[in-house]
Amino acid sequence: MLIMDQVSMRYPATGGGAGDVLALDRLSFRVEQGEFIVIIGPSGCGKTSLLEVIGGFRRATGGRIEIDGEEINGPHQDIGVVFQEDSTFPWLSAEQNIEFSLKHRGVPASDRPTRTAEMVRLVGLDGFEKHRPSQLSGGMRQRVALGRALAPQPKLLLMDEPFGALDEQSRLGLGDELLRVWRATGCTIVFITHSLSEAAMLADRVVVLAARPGRVLDIIPNPAGAGRSSERIGTPEFSEMTAVLWNLLKSQVKCGKRDA
Amino acid sequence: MMGYSTKVVATRTLLFVAAAAALEIVPRVGVGTQLEIIPFSEMLHGVWAITSSGELWPHLGTSLLSIGSAFLTATVLGVAIGYALWRLPRIYAAVSPYLVSYYAIPIFAFYPILVVMFGANRIPIYLLAAGWAVVAVVVSTVEGLAHLRQSWEKVADTYHLSWWDRALSVHLPAAWPQIAMGMRLAATYSILGVIASEFILSGEGLGHMVNHHYNSFTFREMWGGIVTVFAVGITLDVLVRRMTRGLESER
Amino acid sequence: MSRSATVAGGTFSPGRTAGLLAVPALTLVLWVVLAWLLPYAVATPEDAIRAILHGIDRGWMTKELATTMTATLISSVLSTVLGVGFAILVALNRFWGDVFEPVLVWLYSVPKIVLYPIVLMIFGLSLSASVGFGVINSVLPVAFLVFGVIRRVPAVLLKVAQSFGLSRWATFREVVVPLAAPTIFTAARLAFCLSFLAVVVAEMLGSRQGLGQELFKAIALNDIARIFGIAFVLSAIAVSINALFLIVQRLLFDRR
Numbered sequence: 001m002l003i004m005d006q007v008s009m010r011y012p013a014t015g016g017g018a019g020d021v022l023a024l025d026r027l028s029f030r031v032e033q034g035e036f037i038v039i040i041g042p043s044g045c046g047k048t049s050l051l052e053v054i055g056g057f058r059r060a061t062g063g064r065i066e067i068d069g070e071e072i073n074g075p076h077q078d079i080g081v082v083f084q085e086d087s088t089f090p091w092l093s094a095e096q097n098i099e100f101s102l103k104h105r106g107v108p109a110s111d112r113p114t115r116t117a118e119m120v121r122l123v124g125l126d127g128f129e130k131h132r133p134s135q136l137s138g139g140m141r142q143r144v145a146l147g148r149a150l151a152p153q154p155k156l157l158l159m160d161e162p163f164g165a166l167d168e169q170s171r172l173g174l175g176d177e178l179l180r181v182w183r184a185t186g187c188t189i190v191f192i193t194h195s196l197s198e199a200a201m202l203a204d205r206v207v208v209l210a211a212r213p214g215r216v217l218d219i220i221p222n223p224a225g226a227g228r229s230s231e232r233i234g235t236p237e238f239s240e241m242t243a244v245l246w247n248l249l250k251s252q253v254k255c256g257k258r259d260a
Numbered sequence: 261m262m263g264y265s266t267k268v269v270a271t272r273t274l275l276f277v278a279a280a281a282a283l284e285i286v287p288r289v290g291v292g293t294q295l296e297i298i299p300f301s302e303m304l305h306g307v308w309a310i311t312s313s314g315e316l317w318p319h320l321g322t323s324l325l326s327i328g329s330a331f332l333t334a335t336v337l338g339v340a341i342g343y344a345l346w347r348l349p350r351i352y353a354a355v356s357p358y359l360v361s362y363y364a365i366p367i368f369a370f371y372p373i374l375v376v377m378f379g380a381n382r383i384p385i386y387l388l389a390a391g392w393a394v395v396a397v398v399v400s401t402v403e404g405l406a407h408l409r410q411s412w413e414k415v416a417d418t419y420h421l422s423w424w425d426r427a428l429s430v431h432l433p434a435a436w437p438q439i440a441m442g443m444r445l446a447a448t449y450s451i452l453g454v455i456a457s458e459f460i461l462s463g464e465g466l467g468h469m470v471n472h473h474y475n476s477f478t479f480r481e482m483w484g485g486i487v488t489v490f491a492v493g494i495t496l497d498v499l500v501r502r503m504t505r506g507l508e509s510e511r
Numbered sequence: 512m513s514r515s516a517t518v519a520g521g522t523f524s525p526g527r528t529a530g531l532l533a534v535p536a537l538t539l540v541l542w543v544v545l546a547w548l549l550p551y552a553v554a555t556p557e558d559a560i561r562a563i564l565h566g567i568d569r570g571w572m573t574k575e576l577a578t579t580m581t582a583t584l585i586s587s588v589l590s591t592v593l594g595v596g597f598a599i600l601v602a603l604n605r606f607w608g609d610v611f612e613p614v615l616v617w618l619y620s621v622p623k624i625v626l627y628p629i630v631l632m633i634f635g636l637s638l639s640a641s642v643g644f645g646v647i648n649s650v651l652p653v654a655f656l657v658f659g660v661i662r663r664v665p666a667v668l669l670k671v672a673q674s675f676g677l678s679r680w681a682t683f684r685e686v687v688v689p690l691a692a693p694t695i696f697t698a699a700r701l702a703f704c705l706s707f708l709a710v711v712v713a714e715m716l717g718s719r720q721g722l723g724q725e726l727f728k729a730i731a732l733n734d735i736a737r738i739f740g741i742a743f744v745l746s747a748i749a750v751s752i753n754a755l756f757l758i759v760q761r762l763l764f765d766r767r
Contacts, residue, residue, distance in 0.1 A: 055670075055674060056674075057670060057673060057674075074676075075673050075674045075675070075676050077676060079674075080674070081670075081671075081674040083667050083670065083671070085665070085667045086667070087667045087668060087670070087671050089668065089671075089686070089689070089690075090690070091689040091690065091692075092689075100675075100685075101675060104675040104676065104677060104681075105675065148671075267606070268606065268609045268610050271606075271610045272610050272611075272613070272614065275610070275614070350530065353530055354530035354531060354533045354534060355533075355534055357531065357750075357753070357754060357757060358534045358750060360753055360757065361704070361749050361750045361753035361754070363704050363705070363708065364703065364704035364705070364707045364708055364749035364750075364752075364753060365708070365745065365746045365749045365750070366707075366708055366711040366712065366723070366726075366742070366745050366746075366749075368711075368712060368715065369726055369738065369741065369742035369745065370742065371730075372730045372733075372738065373552050373553060373735075373738070376549070376551060376552035377549060377552050456712065459716065460712075460715060460716065461730075494617055497616075497617065
């Protein structure tokens with residue numbers, strides 16, 4: 001349902017010495033309905049640019065991005081975004097944060113309380129819905145951000161290293177939660193990360209990007225089934241997956257260091 | 261294609277030039293004359309008039325001396341008091357609502373009391389300006405110290421630093437950005453305190469000089485004095501910023 | 512264990528109230544001591560209060576106070592509106608924000624009291640002169656403060672708004688304003704503080720009305736009881752209104 005067709009992103013020279021920067025170079029891949037895609041790559045592979053163009057914050061300088069046949073040229077109403085940094089509104093409670101998205105996606109006021117309550121339950125914020133973000137931990141705040149993005153039932157959920165700022169155990173726990181939510185809602189997820197184990201744990205398929213400029217290096221299917229969870233950590237298949245990914249990325253990381 | 265920062269600086273310069281041009285043209289066209297606003301070039305001529313006649317220098321010197329001493333006093337005392345209050349949080353909690361209202365209190369009302377106590381000399385002016393500026397430094401110091409990270413404190417513990425060493429090498433440097441901001445405010449208030457006191461009740465200094473020309477209807481010289489005060493204000497602010505930025509980059 | 516000192520928040524407890532009363536109590540003690548030591552310079556609290564009551568009785572205290580407070584109110588409102596308005600307009604645009612930032616800082620550091628003659632000439636010795644002077648002295652710090660907070664809105668929150676398709680105006684209304692609201696409230700308090708002071712100074716310098724003018728007359732006559740009476744009234748007002756602002760601020764914004 002998401003089609004990346006020869007997508008390129010070029011940033012004009014800023015006068016700091018270097019010329020134009022090509023962040024993405026003719027990226028092409030497809031994401032099917034209901035898939036959980038993880039995008040992984042070394043530093044500088046254009047992951048931020050990817051988020052910007054799929055999220056519609058910037059227009060790609062080349063190529064085309066389509067979601068269900070419609071071209072993306074601005075923040076699309078069927079795409080929800082979860083950012084890496086804390087993006088909760090500090091002056092609103094958890095449930096008010098979630099309701100914010102319903103309000104701005106045109107959900108009538110009468111429907112909002114029920115849908116908000118449903119979402120609170122779905123992302124595991126029961127009992128904390130009236131709390132302010134300052135009273136919640138980092139992990140809880142990301143649950144709020146997730147709830148807010150999911151509440152309007154978007155077709156695509158775009159997540160930019162959402163657990164990157166958390167400790168590893170929280171990451172694993174939230175990863176499991178995310179898989180549960182994904183199975184419950186059936187929405188399509190594009191998840192960007194640095195982490196090999198996150199990719200191996202969460203993905204249906206992993207899109208591996210090359211270093212600057214970002215190109216699709218390979219797309220690796222995950223042998224893990226739909227019932228996967230953090231319990232797979234340590235299993236031979238899991239280790240194989242991370243090994244395959246690392247093999248691909250290893251050369252890119254060295255590459256990046258030389259260029260930098 | 262101009263770089264972004266060049267464009268910013270160019271626009272700012274253009275704005276200043278436009279303002280100066282307006283100040284030059286508008287009075288000449290006759291709009292400002294009822295208001296005694298003279299053309300910008302005349303103002304500069306006024307500066308020339310007071311410098312060449314030698315009138316400016318003693319007043320400038322007097323004011324600068326008072327401003328400088330008030331500023332230094334306010335800074336040193338302010339940091340010391342601020343540090344002490346930080347170490348005594350209960351006292352700070354009791355005092356802080358009043359510190360917050362400090363700058364609304366018309367401290368000039370106490371100027372005559374100081375004159376009676378210390379005589380009609382520069383001391384009341386110095387005391388008033390220093391007393392006015394010090395609170396800005398106190399508040400900035402406490403706020404800066406409030407950002408002290410526990411980890412830095414622990415590092416100091418591992419070196420068994422005495423409280424004095426600790427204050428100088430960990431606490432104050434950590435609070436430096438806020439203290440620097442407080443110092444810039446102290447410079448402003450020192451200037452304000454000195455010039456305003458001279459304006460109201462003094463026989464010398466820049467404030468007095470401006471007031472004198474105003475009362476004598478010699479507006480060109482008055483504007484010259486005003487422009488000088490502006491220049492002093494800006495120069496001092498730039499100086500303090502230079503000074504504090506230099507030390508900050510050592511971190 | 513925290514060594515940091517912060518403005519103590521929370522409910523009013525007997526301990527806290529005692530603490531807050533400590534400063535006025537100590538000030539009173541200091542006042543009495545100074546009055547005893549320097550009877551020709553410092554009036555006793557008794558005499559000061561007597562002078563205040565005399566002023567109320569004769570009418571000048573209430574009348575001039577009303578004048579001063581009117582000028583202060585008008586100046587505060589004008590400064591807040593102008594300062595906040597300007598800051599919002601300029602800060603939301605990155606380019607103009609960058610252009611104006613140092614200008615605001617420089618203007619801020621210039622002693623504006625020297626503009627008082629100009630203000631007098633524009634407005635004459637009227638209420639408007641006090642208001643004008645009040646605005647000149649307070650509008651820049653207000654603008655500066657609000658400018659800073661708007662410029663520092665976290666980019667990620669703006670992105671969230673963008674991802675939901677909010678228009679610029681809606682983003683401003685639903686993200687920037689709630690985030691900046693506490694600071695805008697502080698700016699209003701600052702507008703009051705600086706306006707009040709500037710108005711009193713303007714009145715001292717030549718206006719024909721206001722409590723500042725009464726203070727100046729008392730200084731000229733060396734009527735120390737009246738000097739202290741007026742100074743006390745002005746200080747008490749400054750502190751009380753600030754306290755009011757702080758209480759309202761805590762009620763409105765403390766749940767963050």
